[in-house]
Amino acid sequence: MGAGSWRLYVAVAAGGFRRYATYRVATAAGVFTNTVFGLILVYTYLALWDEKPQLGGYDQAQATTYVWLGQALLAALAIGGGGMENELMERIRTGDIAVDLYRPADLQLRWLAEDVGRALFQLLGRGVVPFVFGALFFPVALPSRVSVWAAFLLAVALAMLVGFALRYLVALSAFWLLDGTGVAQMAWIAGLFGSGMLLPLNVFPGAFGEVVRVLPWSALLQGPADVLLGEADPVGVFAFQAAWAVVLLGAGRLVQSAATRRVVVQGG
Amino acid sequence: MAETAHVTGAADEADPAGGISWEPRRGRLGEGLRAYGLIAGMWIRSTMAYRTSFLLTAFGNFAMTALDFVAILLMFSRVDALGGWSLPEVAFLYGLSGVSFGLADLAIGSMERLGQRVRDGTLDTLLVRPVPVLAQVAGDRFGLRRLGRVAQGLLVLGYALVVLDVDWTVAKVLLVPVALLSGAGIFCAVFVAAGAFQFAAQDASEVANAFTYGGTTMLQYPPAVFALDLVRGATFVVPLAFVNWLPAGYVLDRPYPLDLPGWVAFTPPLAAAACCALAGLAWRAGLRSYRSTGS
Numbered sequence: 001m002g003a004g005s006w007r008l009y010v011a012v013a014a015g016g017f018r019r020y021a022t023y024r025v026a027t028a029a030g031v032f033t034n035t036v037f038g039l040i041l042v043y044t045y046l047a048l049w050d051e052k053p054q055l056g057g058y059d060q061a062q063a064t065t066y067v068w069l070g071q072a073l074l075a076a077l078a079i080g081g082g083g084m085e086n087e088l089m090e091r092i093r094t095g096d097i098a099v100d101l102y103r104p105a106d107l108q109l110r111w112l113a114e115d116v117g118r119a120l121f122q123l124l125g126r127g128v129v130p131f132v133f134g135a136l137f138f139p140v141a142l143p144s145r146v147s148v149w150a151a152f153l154l155a156v157a158l159a160m161l162v163g164f165a166l167r168y169l170v171a172l173s174a175f176w177l178l179d180g181t182g183v184a185q186m187a188w189i190a191g192l193f194g195s196g197m198l199l200p201l202n203v204f205p206g207a208f209g210e211v212v213r214v215l216p217w218s219a220l221l222q223g224p225a226d227v228l229l230g231e232a233d234p235v236g237v238f239a240f241q242a243a244w245a246v247v248l249l250g251a252g253r254l255v256q257s258a259a260t261r262r263v264v265v266q267g268g
Numbered sequence: 269m270a271e272t273a274h275v276t277g278a279a280d281e282a283d284p285a286g287g288i289s290w291e292p293r294r295g296r297l298g299e300g301l302r303a304y305g306l307i308a309g310m311w312i313r314s315t316m317a318y319r320t321s322f323l324l325t326a327f328g329n330f331a332m333t334a335l336d337f338v339a340i341l342l343m344f345s346r347v348d349a350l351g352g353w354s355l356p357e358v359a360f361l362y363g364l365s366g367v368s369f370g371l372a373d374l375a376i377g378s379m380e381r382l383g384q385r386v387r388d389g390t391l392d393t394l395l396v397r398p399v400p401v402l403a404q405v406a407g408d409r410f411g412l413r414r415l416g417r418v419a420q421g422l423l424v425l426g427y428a429l430v431v432l433d434v435d436w437t438v439a440k441v442l443l444v445p446v447a448l449l450s451g452a453g454i455f456c457a458v459f460v461a462a463g464a465f466q467f468a469a470q471d472a473s474e475v476a477n478a479f480t481y482g483g484t485t486m487l488q489y490p491p492a493v494f495a496l497d498l499v500r501g502a503t504f505v506v507p508l509a510f511v512n513w514l515p516a517g518y519v520l521d522r523p524y525p526l527d528l529p530g531w532v533a534f535t536p537p538l539a540a541a542a543c544c545a546l547a548g549l550a551w552r553a554g555l556r557s558y559r560s561t562g563s
Contacts, residue, residue, distance in 0.1 A: 025471040029469070029472035029473070029474040029475045030474050032474075032475055033474050033478040033482070036478035037485070040482055040485055040494075041485075043489075043493050044343075044489050046493075047493040048343055051347040051349060051350065055347075181325065182328060185328040185331075186328065188332070189328075189332055189335060193338070198338065203342065203343075204342060205342070205345045205346065
């Protein structure tokens with residue numbers, strides 16, 4: 001890929017960032033809602049860890065940190081929906097996708113760039129405030145070393161890749177189903193459950209927990225959280241995330257080429 | 269409601285659309301409810317044109333809602349009590365809150381879309397029709413799939429009622445349906461108030477989620493779990509405690525974290541009436557302040 005095409009994708013990403021940055025009131029509303037949810041969840045977690053200190057290997061401060069981290073990453077990683085998948089599905093349903101396929105840019109990379117722009121804005125615009133609120137008013141366990149923070153940010157970046165790759169596959173299902181609402185809904189449920197958004201995966205009982213931990217969704221929240229909380233070897237987490245990113249992005253490519261070869265675009 | 273709409277539907281089409289002859293016998297409330305029934309009935313008929321899609325989305329709604337209870341089950345797979353409450357007791361809280369919220373969400377959950385209508389100017393269309401705007405907005409895109417949420421709440425409530433060891437008295441038995449209906453009323457009031465707020469801040473519809481979805485999430489857990497200030501807020505400011513915390517506390521014989529007299533457990537209907545009245549006033553104020561985008 002030449003320098004020129006890199007510039008194109010950076011421009012698309014910047015566009016994605018600006019597009020979401022336009023809606024300031026909506027962003028403030030989102031920050032408020034994430035903070036309220038964090039507030040509610042944090043007390044349920046505190047009660048849980050009161051009953052069983054050291055549950056899942058976390059102490060209370062780590063559990064609190066986990067709650068606020070989840071609220072900070074929820075919108076950025078579009079775990080419960082809200083990413084590019086709805087728009088892409090709509091373009092496939094209406095047939096607008098034909099225009100996209102004619103553009104001199106790679107379909108997957110262009111949507112990835114758009115989604116990364118969105119995710120970066122939502123991380124900064126919607127994630128930081130609830131996290132800082134939580135850190136100010138609740139006992140949290142934050143690392144003091146810069147290297148841990150850097151590793152955490154890398155894990156978040158890889159989580160964005162995995163999250164996009166999953167949602168891209170979900171959106172492409174619309175080529176065959178036309179209405180992908182049901183698939184998208186199932187994917188959100190899997191995401192909320194498998195990422196650890198519902199409850200940290202290390203709290204899940206026994207073998208069930210171990211199965212959930214190797215699924216790709218655990219790369220979204222559980223991975224970055226364990227890096228930030230110092231509960232996992234960062235290199236192992238990176239490798240896990242990168243492996244799933246490669247597999248899922250590759251699967252996305254395959255499905256994409258199958259779709260564009262075999263599927264008749266909706267006209268009208 | 270679908271049945272009524274079906275039966276009366278044909279006759280209504282013959283009604284003159286002008287506001288002058290709009291059935292003066294009925295009160296404004298009756299008129300609004302009737303219009304709401306017709307709109308909801310229309311959407312139900314349209315939903316039923318795609319039965320498979322309806323079943324799938326209703327199931328999706330059910331599964332999405334069930335996640336919250338799965339989280340509670342996972343918690344109880346590791347502990348025996350949460351804030352001193354056992355699993356059946358928490359399930360009772362969850363069921364009451366889930367069904368109340370589900371009924372409200374089914375009835376007027378579409379209010380969320382009001383901000384969108386204000387933004388794109390389509391609210392103007394609703395203003396010129398001789399039907400209360402609230403009835404039109406509430407019935408708009410009536411989502412029968414939300415029965416999935418109600419069904420999930422009923423299932424958990426049923427489980428709780430079967431396994432709970434309660435000395436049932438007449439008062440306790442009666443309090444359960446009263447709490448469910450009052451709770452639905454309280455959540456409806458929250459939806460309407462949130463709708464009124466959207467006239468002022470159109471893009472901020474997500475704020476409502478903090479009180480609706482956030483509220484029902486909070487009510488799924490025992491009040492003893494939360495900080496006293498949060499409990500005070502949920503009792504005196506946005507009186508969500510009347511949905512289930514107070515009545516369930518009476519049924520299960522559990523003390524409430526705040527020092528309230530025992531008869532308060534029987535006041536959910538009053539709380540619901542007060543909330544609906546206030547929400548109605550807020551709605552009027554919001555509607556009066558509406559300025560069309562003009563596009």
